[in-house]
Amino acid sequence: MGYLQGDKPITISKLLSMHAAGEKIAMLTAYDSTMSALLNRCGVESILIGDSLGNVIQGHSSTTPVTIEQVAYHTACVVRSNSQAFVISDLPFASYGDPTQALESAAQLMQAGADMVKLEGGGDWQIDIIEHLVKRSVPVCAHLGLLPQSVHVLGGYKVQGKSKDVASLMHEQALACEAAGAQMLVLEAIPSSLGKLITASLTIPTIGIGAGPDCSGQVLVLQDMLGISPGKPPKFVKDFMDGHTSIEAAVKAYVREVKSGRFPGPEHGFAG
Numbered sequence: 001m002g003y004l005q006g007d008k009p010i011t012i013s014k015l016l017s018m019h020a021a022g023e024k025i026a027m028l029t030a031y032d033s034t035m036s037a038l039l040n041r042c043g044v045e046s047i048l049i050g051d052s053l054g055n056v057i058q059g060h061s062s063t064t065p066v067t068i069e070q071v072a073y074h075t076a077c078v079v080r081s082n083s084q085a086f087v088i089s090d091l092p093f094a095s096y097g098d099p100t101q102a103l104e105s106a107a108q109l110m111q112a113g114a115d116m117v118k119l120e121g122g123g124d125w126q127i128d129i130i131e132h133l134v135k136r137s138v139p140v141c142a143h144l145g146l147l148p149q150s151v152h153v154l155g156g157y158k159v160q161g162k163s164k165d166v167a168s169l170m171h172e173q174a175l176a177c178e179a180a181g182a183q184m185l186v187l188e189a190i191p192s193s194l195g196k197l198i199t200a201s202l203t204i205p206t207i208g209i210g211a212g213p214d215c216s217g218q219v220l221v222l223q224d225m226l227g228i229s230p231g232k233p234p235k236f237v238k239d240f241m242d243g244h245t246s247i248e249a250a251v252k253a254y255v256r257e258v259k260s261g262r263f264p265g266p267e268h269g270f271a272g
């Protein structure tokens, strides 16, 4: 490839212009090359190498054991067969505790092929990290609501932002993430009304997972939406294999339903 030639059609500029035009963004997780190729064939616009790989791939009960080397390894696997999608990789637990460590960790993910890194939380110290990374040309996706890396502090996987105080703090944090330079924001397990309010207050796209139908796009863990994760799925998950006879047909249905606004339905959301 020649110098100054991009390698993929879906860039951050493309996602931002889709968002400006009111077109929904379809994102899914993937951790390996075969699934990455399949998501590319199905028109998934962004692939997240989530630290959910700790649960889904490694069999842990939380994401906290996941290391930066592991996310970098899975990022490289996904990128090898990705020709279309915008790739976001998670900075895992305790890999961005201070600006120097955050930049070193982000560099590992970008060097493995990530187009953007994601980090959890919108407190003062995370805002400083976002600003530090963005100033050094690392594109950042923020993540608010249910923060799986904080599960041991939260005492379980619970819907966040139900009380007025927490909802208004989250709203302020979302504005601070955007002001610090984040170009995307994942909202996880919050009331649909709060997802709507935050999305309307920002210019950057919000990507919901249990945050209602008004987010700018949606993401699910691939194994969840294929109905193959063990145990009871969270309320915000829809099993797209139901009614489809192949993984490819299920993923295409997900993309169609996200883009048409059919998914998520009211049954996948939380009340305030």
Ligand code: KIV
Residues within 6 Å of the ligand: 029, 048, 049, 050, 051, 052, 053, 090, 186, 188, 209, 219, 220, 221
């Ligand atoms: O790790 C992950 O897969 C995530 C999504 C659930 C948003 O952060």
